[in-house]
Amino acid sequence: MVFSEMGDRKVKAYRSVLDYEWLEREKIKICPTCFATDGYYHKDQCLWCYTSCYIHQCLLVDTCPQCQSVWNWDELKNDWKCKCGWQFGETLVTKIKQEENDLSEVVARSCKLTEGKSTSLSSKSPLSDLSLSQISLLMISTALSLHNPGDSLYRLQLPLTNRKLHKLLSKSAQIYETGTSNLSYFIEWFDRFYRVEYKRFGQRKNHLQKLSLVATFRRKLEDLHLK
Ligand SMILES: [Zn+2]
Ligand SMILES: [Zn+2]
Structure with a gap:
């Protein structure tokens, strides 16, 4: 590690x-x-x-x-x-x-790796104010939602190769690029919700608990984009 x-x-x-x-x-x-x-x-x-x-x-x-x-x-x-x-x-x-x-x-x-380097990303990207832990949580939840539509109980999986995962994550990130005023509220809510669930079930969340987390996330995400 x-x-x-x-x-x-x-x-x-x-x-x-x-x-x-x-x-x-x-x-x-x-x-x-x-x-x-x-x-x-x-x-x-x-x-x-x-x-x-x-x-x-x-x-x-x-x-x-x-x-x-x-x-x-x-x-x-x-x-x-x-x-x-x-x-x-x-x-x-x-x-x-x-x-x-x-x-x-x-x-x-x-991660503060870009300091002193020029990057092409607009500083107005809605994701750029997030901490690494918020980005990670948001991306894994979004990727799971996009990759496993229809709440299928048996497909809570993500691509294993970097090439395929990259495609899915690019798509996941683009969802947030349009910008929405509720994004920071949404992320804070989900961050808190996730921590509470985490405390309740501990690290070894089973498949159903994970699935219910993803389902809650997806519903909230749909609400966010309807506004
Ligand atoms: Zn390189
Ligand atoms: Zn080889």
Whole structure:
């Protein structure tokens, strides 16, 4: 774990308290250009909702281009090479459109990584006032709502590959780009609601409890957009 543990499956990162599930804890994803340029791993790249590099405007890579295996933290012991021998830093990058990079810029800004750097994101993005923990909670809830329509009991899942997750998260973030005066109220409400539920059920929320959280979120989100 690259961040300091706080117990109760939470870590402290960038002045926010994050749940375990808002981090990639098994697989590793990297920006090949950052890695080749700086020669070290950027720990912000293990944030779950950070799927593209805000500096190089490309997808993070989690799968080996040579043997197709998903990279995990064991590869660290192997001097940043895949078990097939592929060097992480030599991976070709996939460029993405500017608007698909907005969420990563919002995340980087909330982590204060962008200070002194020029970014193309408008400072008026409604998401840019949120803390990292609020962004993470909002994005995971929105992604679950979009990806599992119809309250299906059996499909409370999110895409596992970074490429697919990136598409879903770009779509999730764009929902909020239109701006609504009720957004900050909505997020504060959901943040509080989530904490209360969290206290009631603890970290090991079961499937039904998670589903009811997502359903409540979706109803509130629909109300928000009707106003
Ligand atoms: Zn990069
Ligand atoms: Zn490989």
